[in-house]
Amino acid sequence: MxxxxxxxxxxxxxxxxxxxxxxxxxxxxxxxxxxxxxxxxxxxxxxxxxxxxxxxxxxxxVLVPQNPREWLNPRHTVAEVIEHTWTVRGAGGAIGAERGREAAGTAGDDRRLEALLDRALLGPELAHHRCGELSGGQAARVCIARALASGIxxxxxxxxxxxxxxxxxxxxxxxxxxxxxxxxxxxxxxxxxxxxxxxxxxxxxxxx
Known part of the structure; x- marks a missing residue:
């Protein structure tokens, strides 16, 4: 850039x-x-x-924001945030979809989801936590996980x-x-x- x-x-x-x-x-x-x-x-x-x-x-x-809680829907689970990113990137074209798959695998693959969360220093148990339940540090790392899921x-x-x-x-x-x-x-x-x-x-x- x-x-x-x-x-x-x-x-x-x-x-x-x-x-x-x-x-x-x-x-x-x-x-x-x-x-x-x-x-x-x-x-x-x-x-x-x-x-x-x-x-x-x-x-x-891709942005990791200063105030992550303001950028995460508190009602969505961490898994939903990541899966939505995979879906959006897949809809963006073949290159975006391929990069997304390389970064994290398919949205339905729990093991790949766990691997992505692990890469962002998050435990697998957080996948089904709602974003409104996260601490500030966890929310920041979820935003990094979302950035990784984008494939950018x-x-x-x-x-x-x-x-x-x-x-x-x-x-x-x-x-x-x-x-x-x-x-x-x-x-x-x-x-x-x-x-x-x-x-x-x-x-x-x-x-x-």
Whole structure:
């Protein structure tokens, strides 16, 4: 993914211009103070927001939102969230369906579902829990599992450790490292430099 002269103009505030490359198979850390525009840029890199000017080239990423509970239907079970993602990706065309199958298998295969949850550091018992019952850390990892189920290679994480305790934050950081080592492309928006410093994979920076 490549960002060229990306500007997001809200009238009262303006973000950019941003020029940046997001190398495949690595972690790119998006850093900046609160209010600097990290969330807006994450939304632009995932197609939820159209920049005022400039362009985002390459395949868009899939979003892991900052407030996962706001993006998960509290009445749906974790299994339903994943199965819906497989269904949507399958309806999106042959490439999307094939990537989805490679990522997680068919929606009816409980063993593949368990494998996907395990990859996101979630136990199989959570498959039938409703999203409204999840803790903040569990909800964040369900959003990562949903991103994996999409089969999209670039995962954009908008402050995934925000409001998490140190133990859950460390799990998310470890998971980001693990996914990058497996060949995924990660964008990690965060203001926690200590957590980034503990990363074991190569990473670059976009600073706002």
């Amino acid at each position: 490549k960002l060229t002269d990306v500007v997001i103009d809200y009238g009262s505030s303006r973000i950019g211009p941003v020029d940046a490359d997001v190398p495949a198979g690595t972690v790119t850390v998006l850093q900046g103070a609160s209010g600097s525009g990290k969330t807006s840029l994450c939304l632009a890199m995932t197609g939820f927001l159209t920049p005022s000017s400039g362009q985002v080239d390459g395949d868009l990423g 290679d670039t995962i954009v994480c908008d402050e995934p450790t925000a409001a998490l305790d140190s133990s859950n934050a460390a799990r998310i950081a470890w998971l980001i490292n693990d996914l990058a080592e497996a060949g995924k492309t990660l964008v990690w928006a965060t203001h926690d430099r200590d957590l980034v410093a503990a990363a074991d994979v190569s990473y670059s920076f976009i600073t706002l």
